[in-house]
Amino acid sequence: MDLNGRHVVVTGAAGGIGKALAHRFHAAGARVVAADLNGEGAQRTAEELNAVRAGSALGVAADVGTEAGNVALIGAADDAFGQIDLFFANAGVGTGTDLDTPESVWETAFAVNTHAHRWAAKHLVPGWVARGEGYFCSTASAAGLLSQIGSAPYSMTKHAAVAFAEWLSITYGDRGVKVSCLCPQGVNTDMLNGGALGGENLGGSVVRSAGVVLEPADVAEVVLQAITDERFLILPHPEVATYVQRKATDVDRWLGGMRNLQARISG
Numbered sequence: 001m002d003l004n005g006r007h008v009v010v011t012g013a014a015g016g017i018g019k020a021l022a023h024r025f026h027a028a029g030a031r032v033v034a035a036d037l038n039g040e041g042a043q044r045t046a047e048e049l050n051a052v053r054a055g056s057a058l059g060v061a062a063d064v065g066t067e068a069g070n071v072a073l074i075g076a077a078d079d080a081f082g083q084i085d086l087f088f089a090n091a092g093v094g095t096g097t098d099l100d101t102p103e104s105v106w107e108t109a110f111a112v113n114t115h116a117h118r119w120a121a122k123h124l125v126p127g128w129v130a131r132g133e134g135y136f137c138s139t140a141s142a143a144g145l146l147s148q149i150g151s152a153p154y155s156m157t158k159h160a161a162v163a164f165a166e167w168l169s170i171t172y173g174d175r176g177v178k179v180s181c182l183c184p185q186g187v188n189t190d191m192l193n194g195g196a197l198g199g200e201n202l203g204g205s206v207v208r209s210a211g212v213v214l215e216p217a218d219v220a221e222v223v224l225q226a227i228t229d230e231r232f233l234i235l236p237h238p239e240v241a242t243y244v245q246r247k248a249t250d251v252d253r254w255l256g257g258m259r260n261l262q263a264r265i266s267g
């Protein structure tokens with residue numbers, strides 16, 4: 001899909017990958033709705049975009065961890081710029097660690113990392129099928145194809161996010177609905193640095209030891225190209241494809257390697 005003149009919604013757009021996506025899509029000519037639980041941050045992103053092209057962006061405070069939050073966001077975007085062409089479900093949380101993770105943390109992880117995608121799609125796809133066109137992209141993670149050492153909730157919810165995107169593509173791909181799924185490894189954002197993935201558990205050091213940490217703008221560049229090409233799997237770290245192949249070839253060997261990595265990191 002060529003994003004010039006299109007209406008794009010990006011969730012988690014107050015900072016990190018979401019903000020970089022909002023800027024890149026806007027530079028490609030899109031009108032952009034920047035949504036985030038952090039309403040002030042979303043507003044700031046929209047102000048930056050409107051400073052480049054007046055009236056081309058809207059900042060929305062939205063909790064995508066509820067169905068009502070997704071419905072309200074889609075309504076606000078429709079009111080501002082008409083039917084959405086591309087919805088980018090990028091918001092995510094890196095909270096939770098092991099078997100002792102509190103139930104409320106599990107619930108938030110599933111709500112934001114997985115159910116949010118389903119709720120958005122539920123309220124977008126019928127309109128897209130009727131129109132014969134629409135694009136759904138989600139941010140999962142390389143952890144959704146492999147695993148996240150140190151976080152069971154992150155591993156599970158990101159696998160579920162990949163599974164949902166695949167299902168959506170299989171079910172609606174022949175009815176005009178394009179689907180892509182972004183699966184990065186380390187990206188230099190609050191989540192990796194100060195946030196839950198970096199601080200609360202082993203995640204940050206694992207991600208750093210696993211390979212290159214990319215800048216959000218570099219990820220956004222790869223994403224724009226993939227959306228232009230309408231490719232399903234977006235791997236800003238191309239080595240992830242090799243890891244997935246190795247896992248599929250010999251899962252016991254792969255699990256052994258992951259256990260060694262975990263032991264090395266936890267010292």
Ligand SMILES: NC(=O)c1ccc[n+]([C@@H]2O[C@H](COP(=O)([O-])OP(=O)(O)OC[C@H]3O[C@@H](n4cnc5c(N)ncnc54)[C@H](O)[C@@H]3O)[C@@H](O)[C@H]2O)c1
Nearest residue numbers: 012014016017036037063064065091092141186187189191
């Ligand atoms: N940084 C990495 O290394 C990395 C790697 C792979 C995948 N990811 C994924 O990339 C996505 C973006 O994360 P990031 O790295 O830019 O981190 P980030 O913390 O900068 O961005 C996440 C954003 O999501 C927002 N958010 C959280 N809960 C929300 C909710 N209920 N409703 C609306 N917004 C909500 C946050 O306020 C924040 O602005 C996430 O899905 C994350 O899991 C990140």
